[in-house]
Amino acid sequence: MTNESPWELLLGNAGVLQAALTDAEPALADAGLTDVKAFFLLTSVEQHPGPADLARALMLPRPTVTFLVKRAEAAGHLKRLPVPGDLRRFQLKLTPRGRRAMNAGRDAVDQAFASYLGRLSSAEAATFRKLIRKLAGAGE
Amino acid sequence: MTNESPWELLLGNAGVLQAALTDAEPALADAGLTDVKAFFLLTSVEQHPGPADLARALMLPRPTVTFLVKRAEAAGHLKRLPVPGDLRRFQLKLTPRGRRAMNAGRDAVDQAFASYLGRLSSAEAATFRKLIRKLAGAGE
DNA sequence: GTTAAATAGTTTAATATTAAATAATACAAA
């Protein structure tokens, strides 16, 4: 019974995610997404319109989000709308093209990660889901 | 029963790891480690001496490893030794100072991640360990 | 042995990321 310490567990877990995302990258490129970050940006825009929101949700510095948003806008994936009551802010909205890219990206990441999840029985996979939800919850 | 798709699961999982590593960062800095990557570099050196090895193990491009190794060397955490049979390669070895930094870093990351793992019962945590091992294994 | 292919590590040049500083607006308190 190998009793891994937390840092080893973390490293192993990060490795799996990294591997899956690396596998997904070609298909993401085909979908017109430069990057995994570009994909996650699109998936988060509806729940978190506005760069500051996004920065918090994705745990990225705000200037990085400015940069990513600019690129997504240039790619025609997002457009900026003014926010009525507040001149500082604006609201990001997926374009139809952006939505298509997001859907294709979703398929790419789903497929890549599913191939790792496939190493688990479906009961184990359900347990994994539950545990991740528990780990992620409560903190927020 | 929320049936999360793989990409959502992946995003949630990545969020937990990211949050833990962010929490660990101040203590890593106190340990003289600039970075999480600097820490993982040290932890991997014994199993994977040599930049090319490390690059594969850590899933990083080789030039990035060159950069990280240079910095670790400048910090006095590593030294380079020649490899007898092969003039192209060299072997990286932890200095005593590097080992101390690694140990302190281990404590930092262990403590940070343990605080998230603490949201699970000890039976659940054991299951999580098992599942990660299964996800990470077989691929290599 | 000589040539071709593979591997290790680095350098260079381009790109991405981020800390720090800035500008503009909102909000709260006196």
Add this chain to the structure above:
DNA sequence: TTTGTATTATTTAATATTAAACTATTTAAC
């Protein structure tokens, strides 16, 4: 009001990352 503080988003400048090209050495094929 006006003063101070907080928030949003950006710019700038510094740093980190990486793809592409390169050098040196080893290994395999012939």
